[in-house]
Amino acid sequence: MxxxxxxxxxxxxxxxxxxxxxxxxxxxxxxxxxxxxxxxxxxxxxxxxxxxxxxxxxxxxxxxxxxxxxxxxxxxxxxxxxxxxxxxxxxxxxxxxxxxxxxxxxxxxxxxxxxxxxxxxxxxxxxxxxxxxxxxxxxxxxxxxTYQTYWATVLFTLTQYGSVLVVKTIIRERGKRSYVVASWVWHVMLVALTIVAGHNPFLITMSVLLLARAIALPVAARYRTMKPVVTGITEAFASLIAFGCILAAVLM
Structure with missing residues (x-):
């Protein structure tokens, strides 16, 4: 004790x-x-x-x-x-x-x-x-x-919660179709939002890349177990991509 x-x-x-x-x-x-x-x-x-x-x-x-x-x-x-x-x-x-x-x-x-x-x-x-x-x-x-501040806040909220869903599809909820579908739908909606919101190339690029990783990672996890540290590093890179694209979109 x-x-x-x-x-x-x-x-x-x-x-x-x-x-x-x-x-x-x-x-x-x-x-x-x-x-x-x-x-x-x-x-x-x-x-x-x-x-x-x-x-x-x-x-x-x-x-x-x-x-x-x-x-x-x-x-x-x-x-x-x-x-x-x-x-x-x-x-x-x-x-x-x-x-x-x-x-x-x-x-x-x-x-x-x-x-x-x-x-x-x-x-x-x-x-x-x-x-x-x-x-x-x-x-x-x-x-x-400014308006850009609020927009960036919304984008960080959406991308970070998307990251939450992706992590669940490859670790805690691995193999559960409902979580995979939820993650894919979330990221497809993010792509649609960035297109409708103004056709900003940085945001569209960001959302497409994040969607691609949301699709690829759970598929890869079906064949090979991913360690939490690998998942953490992957999502850290995804967060950095989102960070760079959001800044570029609101500042340029």
Missing amino acids: TAQRTTRKHDWFDNQPGAWVMVMLPAAAGFIIGGPTLDALWLLAAWAACYCVQYSAARWFKSHFSSRYLPPMITYAAVLAVIGVPFLITHIGILRWAPLYIVLVALSMLSSWLRKERSLWGNAVSVIAASTMTTVVAQFGSNGI
């Missing part, structure tokens, strides 16, 4: 390959689209600390409050306080986002308590929290929030 309560080295780090990429890219896009400023960079650092608190707190809730996960959570919370409290004091306007993120945090912890954090709704909570940071960070940029 004692060994189970002892904090281990890997308890301090996120064990989901590619998670950092998916969490930070929308916020980084907001930093670029909104116009780089020190305030936006400050908020970007606070968001990174927020994520550290979130995943360590999620483990604490999932374990039903095991003392093993307290040191990382408390340490990261202290780091967040050092970075975030001064930002909050000097940028009180950020509290307009508090109601949304209070709800998202509550749902995230509930999904962890129930051990449903990788359910469709648990994943949706994470995707919404990360994608909305495009708008939150852009608010503190030199350009502020």
Whole structure:
């Protein structure tokens, strides 16, 4: 029992390959689209600390409050306080986002308590929290929030949830036709949206590439088991493609 309560080295780090990429890219896009400023960079650092608190707190809730996960959570919370409290004091306007993120945090912890954090709704909570940071960070940029900011937020939400569906078709829900169909339909709809929304070549290229990988990966997984690390790296590259194409579309 004692060994189970002892904090281990890997308890301090996120064990989901590619998670950092998916969490930070929308916020980084907001930093670029909104116009780089020190305030936006400050908020970007606070968001990174927020994520550290979130995943360590999620483990604490999932374990039903095991003392093993307290040191990382408390340490990261202290780091967040050092970075975030001064930002909050000097940028009180950020509290307009508090109601949304209070709800998202509550749902995230509930999904962890129930051990449903990788359910469709648990994943949706994470995707919404990360994608909305495009708008939150852009608010503190030199350009502020524009139509392009909201459009980028929508695109990150759609592409990241598409990534959730793809991962499920090759790992947890491998071989289940319903998930494969859902993933393919989602990505076909994304292609249609990018065509209808203005024929932007970057977005059309992005959606077609993402559709191609959504089709190819579950087919390949039928013949060969893919390790989570390989899947994580693949989806990290997909996220980078989406990041580059979305930026190109809204900035050019």
